[in-house]
Amino acid sequence: MAADVDKRTPENQSNISPQKKDRSTGWGSWIYRGLWTLLLVGAVPLLGFGIKYYQDALLLKRHEESVRTLGAEGLFLFSSLDTDHDLFLSPEEFKPIAEKLTGITPPVDYEEDVIHDPNGETLTLEAKMQPLLLDSMTKSKDGFLGVSHSSLSGLRSWKSPSVPSSSFSAGQFRVFLPPKNKGEVGDTWWVIPSELNIFTGYLPNNRYHPPTPKGKEVLIHSLLSMFHPRPFIKTRFAPQGAVACIRASNDFYYDIAFRIHAEFQLNDVPDFPFWFTPGQFTGNIVLSKDSSHVRRFHLYVPSDRSLNVDMEWLYGASESSNMEVDIGYLPQLELQSTGPSTPSIIMDEKGNIIDSRDGSREPIQFVFEEIHWTSEISQQKAARRMEVTLYPFKKVSYLPFSEAFERAEAEKKLVHSILLWGALDDQSC
Numbered sequence: 001m002a003a004d005v006d007k008r009t010p011e012n013q014s015n016i017s018p019q020k021k022d023r024s025t026g027w028g029s030w031i032y033r034g035l036w037t038l039l040l041v042g043a044v045p046l047l048g049f050g051i052k053y054y055q056d057a058l059l060l061k062r063h064e065e066s067v068r069t070l071g072a073e074g075l076f077l078f079s080s081l082d083t084d085h086d087l088f089l090s091p092e093e094f095k096p097i098a099e100k101l102t103g104i105t106p107p108v109d110y111e112e113d114v115i116h117d118p119n120g121e122t123l124t125l126e127a128k129m130q131p132l133l134l135d136s137m138t139k140s141k142d143g144f145l146g147v148s149h150s151s152l153s154g155l156r157s158w159k160s161p162s163v164p165s166s167s168f169s170a171g172q173f174r175v176f177l178p179p180k181n182k183g184e185v186g187d188t189w190w191v192i193p194s195e196l197n198i199f200t201g202y203l204p205n206n207r208y209h210p211p212t213p214k215g216k217e218v219l220i221h222s223l224l225s226m227f228h229p230r231p232f233i234k235t236r237f238a239p240q241g242a243v244a245c246i247r248a249s250n251d252f253y254y255d256i257a258f259r260i261h262a263e264f265q266l267n268d269v270p271d272f273p274f275w276f277t278p279g280q281f282t283g284n285i286v287l288s289k290d291s292s293h294v295r296r297f298h299l300y301v302p303s304d305r306s307l308n309v310d311m312e313w314l315y316g317a318s319e320s321s322n323m324e325v326d327i328g329y330l331p332q333l334e335l336q337s338t339g340p341s342t343p344s345i346i347m348d349e350k351g352n353i354i355d356s357r358d359g360s361r362e363p364i365q366f367v368f369e370e371i372h373w374t375s376e377i378s379q380q381k382a383a384r385r386m387e388v389t390l391y392p393f394k395k396v397s398y399l400p401f402s403e404a405f406e407r408a409e410a411e412k413k414l415v416h417s418i419l420l421w422g423a424l425d426d427q428s429c
Contacts (some may be wrong), residue, residue: 003390053171062087066200121170121341124292127161127226128334136329139144144285147324151313154266154274163226168219170341174291175216176244176256185246185375186382190218191258192233203236205314205323208265220260223299224281227333230265235277239416247284248376253295255286255373260299261391274313275420278330279305282383286371294341294413295371300334342366 066087070078078089132155134140139147170250175191196202210232213221217233220242224231234240239261248255263277283299301308307327315322387394399407401417410414 047158070382090320117169117171119343120347121293121343122167122169123173123297123341124165124338125223125226125297125335126165126338127163128158128336129161129227130329130331130333132328133160134328136327137311139324139326148315150271151267151274151315151324153271154268155276155311158228158266159275161227162229165338166222166226166248168222170287170294171291172219172222173285173287173294173297174427175219176258176285176287177254177257177289177291178244178246180248183249185249186377188243188385188386189244190389191242192220192260194238195234196240198236203234205236205275205312207232208268208273210265220262223335224260224262224264226335227274228264228266230268232263232265235261235263236275241388245382245385245389247379247382248373250372250374253286253288253371255284255376257284257379258282258299259383259386261390272314272350277310277312278333279290279308279310283335284379294337295368296340297337298335300332300336301330303329303331340366340368405425 066078083095115151134156137144139145144152149361178187179189208230210221210230211234213233220233221231223354224233242258242260244256244258246254260281262281263275265273266276278301281301283297285297286295287293288295307329309328309330311326311328313324339376382395397407398418404417407413
């Protein structure tokens with residue numbers, strides 16, 4: 001039997017052809033490669049999921065450690081600096097702390113100071129004012145009972161602009177021109193950036209004289225000084241600074257809308273400080289793109305609301321002194337150009353130089369071409385974009401009471417009702 005088996009075995013083996021051997025080998029190799037490909041394809045998302053799970057677990061662990069180390073309030077402060085939410089602070093993220101601890105602020109990227117051309121164009125502005133209506137203040141309802149006369153002395157005596165008329169060189173208004181990366185209609189930017197954050201808190205109340213303005217603050221300070229000699233370009237509380245928006249544009253001109261938050265100190269020694277904070281200053285400027293010519297300038301405090309000014313005064317010279325707060329209505333506080341900027345030196349048809357500032361000559365009549373915009377948005381849209389820049393919460397629509405219910409019904413959403421004393425989106429609140 002064993003011999004029979006031995007005889008059949010080589011015979012059976014010899015019956016397998018080389019072609020069949022190659023075919024079976026190739027089939028096995030294809031299956032082998034296919035399985036590896038399938039494993040690799042399946043492993044990639046699994047590996048990605050594993051990495052993501054590990055990172056999330058590590059982040060959760062860091063978060064728990066941070067809560068134990070810092071507490072909830074400390075972690076909130078830390079998170080406000082951790083802009084990329086990786087629970088680590090980069091040097092850039094740590095910069096506000098360094099500035100707070102050292103008191104040294106890196107130089108702001110302002111444009112170089114403009115060298116005023118004595119032969120350049122000049123713009124004349126006029127200031128107009130109607131003083132605050134004292135009976136619009138809440139304290140007036142009881143005859144200002146308990147309010148000392150000295151506290152309101154600066155307010156009562158401020159009846160007219162400090163400088164009714166003043167001239168500026170057209171080049172000074174280049175501070176309103178957009179930066180290089182902002183050139184489209186609707187673009188917004190900070191003219192004077194806010195310096196307030198959760199670490200700086202608010203600026204002190206017990207001050208009488210504003211700090212020396214620098215950079216782009218210089219022109220804003222000069223403009224507001226036409227109203228009162230002590231304007232503070234940096235408000236004590238947010239919102240702080242100034243923003244602008246390109247409302248219209250063509251090849252040669254911009255129409256730029258702007259919004260400024262600033263305040264005045266109305267009292268001086270020996271009276272205690274009295275802060276006068278309009279809800280906002282807003283306006284427009286039309287100027288050439290090289291700032292050599294200003295066609296129109298207008299700055300004013302909006303007076304379309306029943307209350308538009310916040311007032312705070314101290315009963316002592318220290319930060320811990322008692323403070324009174326009130327709001328009121330200011331009918332008018334306004335700067336407006338008397339006409340377009342005009343050149344100081346011109347040449348007549350014979351090539352003779354004429355100084356337009358020479359009062360002994362007949363006034364020179366200038367004729368200006370009409371400006372046609374190639375791209376523009378409405379003043380309301382420009383104001384809206386500046387609001388969102390100053391107040392990110394304005395990305396959510398705040399509607400009048402009746403309109404809110406109509407929108408809620410249409411969108412099948414709930415209504416969040418907020419009752420305010422004053423306005424949420426300016427200082428008079």
